[in-house]
Amino acid sequence: MMFHRIGLGLAASALIVTFAAGAAAQTATPDPQNFSQIAYGRYVAVLGDCAACHTNPGGPTLAGGRPIETPFGNILGANITPDRDTGIGAWTDEQFIRAMTQGRAPHGVRLYPAMPYPAYAKMTRYDLIALRAYLNTLPPVHNRVHSDQLPFPFNIRLGMLFWNALFYTPGTFKPDPHKSADWNRGAYLVEGPAHCGTCHTAKNFLGADKSSQYLRGFSVQGWFAPNITGDDHVGIGAWSIDEIVSYLQTGVNAHAIASGPMADEVEESSSHMTVADLRAIAAFLKDQPAGSNPSGQAMPASDPIIQAGAAIYTDECAACHTQDGAGIARLFPTLKGSPLVQSAEPTSLTHVVLEGSRAVATDAAPTAPAMPPFGWKLSDRQVADVLTYIRNAWGNHASPVTAGDVKAARRTLASTAP
């Protein structure tokens, strides 16, 4: 495993240099003899984090069957190995590209946008062909996956015709000539293969992006995928490029540690990206406009809720996160000034306090510390008070959390428990 990862990193960086230099001839079709194309395709699979949905943990690579939670019900990741019966081995290259960019599989089957084809639509043909070349080399696995586990009416795939008409924008990524090459590379990655907006952009009631809320955070799978724009208060505007790179590459930086779904993303995708690509992503994200968050006021320290929360914090939290909320780098996240702590929706905060969470382990930061669960020892009221406190202490300011919010979160978490 370790060898795989090292090997991939080296091969990918060497190839990207070639690609970036523009020396590589455009290859119109996947070529099983073309080692460079296959290795680059494997990197594209990393950029797209295909494994997150298409590899069942512990199962064969990209052979499908992994459940993906959506607000409409569960979908199982498809088998995308070259098996002709149950995978995509029988697809032509054009059928593959149509599925990736238009959400249309052969025989008129319409994919659900849990498969982020609205983002993959931005990908270049070069990248898609390379990806196909890599997928063609996988051992074919006979594994029939019935992806669609959705209840009526969402199980009617024809409905996607209308969804697409409303929300889907076709067309490959177009660079902005007024921006740097770095910025454009970052934009391509974020909007295209890395499909960051799939979690981090708010969705309407039909699960389509609210484009005015681009990358400003959204609650998904019981977690809040935070604002990752340049917003200083609730986004990552205060993080340096290097700090963003460190977070994506190792799962930790001086402020935060990846856990929840982002731990999977770091482990399977961004920790294997090149530093150049991570820097490009960081540059693009920091340039995204902040939302219209008013510069609010913290609740006063004399407020009884703040006082109750402060007492709980001292007893239960301060030993690790420290009394001044600074935390310990690489172990216990900083709460003071934290965008996630001050985010509009406290979904992730409530989640980790109730159920705990485990940070990602990477080769560079293997510790993988954990937040223990407190749901068994703190009441709804106590969880709400301590969260309200950390959202309004040390210069933080954010809306209070109510006992009702916590009660609802307990219900949600119980209903989605494995």
Next chain:
Amino acid sequence: MARKLPATDVVVIGLGWTGAILSQELLQEGLRVVAIERGPWRDTASSFPPGYAPDELRYAIRNGLLVQPAQTAMTFRNKPGQTALPIRSWSSFLPGNGVGGAGVHWNGQTWRFLPTDFVARTHLTQRYGAGFLPSDMTIQDWGVTYDELEPHYDRFEYLCGTSGTAGNLQGKIQDGGNPFEGPRSRPYPTPAQRQPYAATMFADAARQLGYHPFPQPSGNLSQAYTNPLGVTLGPCTYCGFCERFGCGNYSKASPQTTLLPVLVRNPNFEARTQSEVTRINVDQSGTRATGVTYVDTSGNEWEQPAEIVLLCAFQLFNVRLLLLSGIGKPYDVNTGQGVIGRNFSYQTTSTVEGFYDNRIFNPFIASGANGMIIDNYNGDNFDHGALGFVGGGYIGMIQTNGRPIETTPVPPGTKRWGAEWKKAAADNYLSSIAFFCSGSSYSYRDNYLDLDPTYKDHLGLPLMRMTFDFHPNEVTMSAYLTDRAADIMQKTNPRQMVKQPRTAPYSIVPYQTTHTCGGVLMGTDPKTSALNRYLQSWDVPNLFVMGSSAFPQNAGYNPTDTVAAIAYWSAKAIREQYLKRPGPLVQS
């Protein structure tokens, strides 16, 4: 009949400190390592969450992290000729169990031995003459010197992030550190822990008497630290739940907080837990280990073949497994011949309790290695010529805990139950302390380990029998050390002072320490040691035995740092010499 598994390069018996260290070292050579552990898997996140890790009843009283005597125990007697009886409840010492072993529930006291400790017999004989040692004292040199071990002490301390103040940097004595220690190549990786009031009071009194107090070197860290493997430890919160507990704050150096996060990422490493090794197998020649046999919780027996066998269990279990496997000649107390079980030693601890008026010590502000120490009376740091004993120990005020069930100090004469006892315990909780003496335990001809003729374990295998008593040399030494501690306490004006020197006979009932040593000694002569200077079996060269079982006698310090140093020393010899030319590293 054992089912045979596919062969591996290295099999490690016991996944505590030395098992984790050796696994990591040999994985660097590209070898496949299978570690077989009697107890459960343990990691900080799953096993010691702060919500319940500090549960005194569960862990300190009900021994939640220890091996249960129903699974493995030993019988005990003081003298050859007595009938030994099985230990049914741990008390004097606390054998660990599970991944991390005793490295989970230790206090974190991280000491180097003195340079003279490694050449004890040669040094003492040269200084005091051949007739100075008692005739039945069987101390011997280690076959390895402090200078050879220094880089390996350093390696372990930088793995752990040990907090301390150096006293001797490359031969230059440093203010505030231990002036008696051997030279260090560089300072401790992190500064010493902050000291509570009782420790600073001890240090002030010790200075008035001309001593050189310094902070206890601690595996509970003063600040966050990322070790050379990239694993991060947090700062200690002084909660006082160290010994007998796993640390939920990632602050105490343990295999969990230093090595295991890296080991589990290595595809060439596998840990099999809840699996009890019952035998190291050897071929017909008796000179080559072929692997191990172990039993799982279903009673299934498995054989794991391996090219190299590393015995990394706790000291007591190392000795027993070699006796059960018939490797090495068992020690015979009648003839003094044989090596397995020879020179069992311990630690000679004692205390001086002080009860004070108008002093508040807040005993709950504590860490397992949080204190001030003097080393003036350790080893041969002082002239023994007129004293009539050899050996010594450190004296210190170490505030390890103020846990409520265990911390009920009452002056002598207090009723032992009822309202009067409760009132006395409450009155004295904040205002009493104990100075501690960690004395050496030298070895004797009649302190040893062998297989019990009567009692068997759940698998029908004989229990090990422990024969141990304190000898006059240790009793005299303990009285001397305890008096010196009392001199210091007298300077602090206690209302009442209670000296409790260690006396014979040794009792397995009151807790003393878990520093059991010896039985599989390292040395230079196959007649008096089971292992050569690289911890390699003289008889079976592809078997290496780690741990304090290799100590020929115990010095006046806690053993973990030295256990780890000789493990790294052995690992270096395996990596640089043995793997190139498998066979004996020293010709007997």
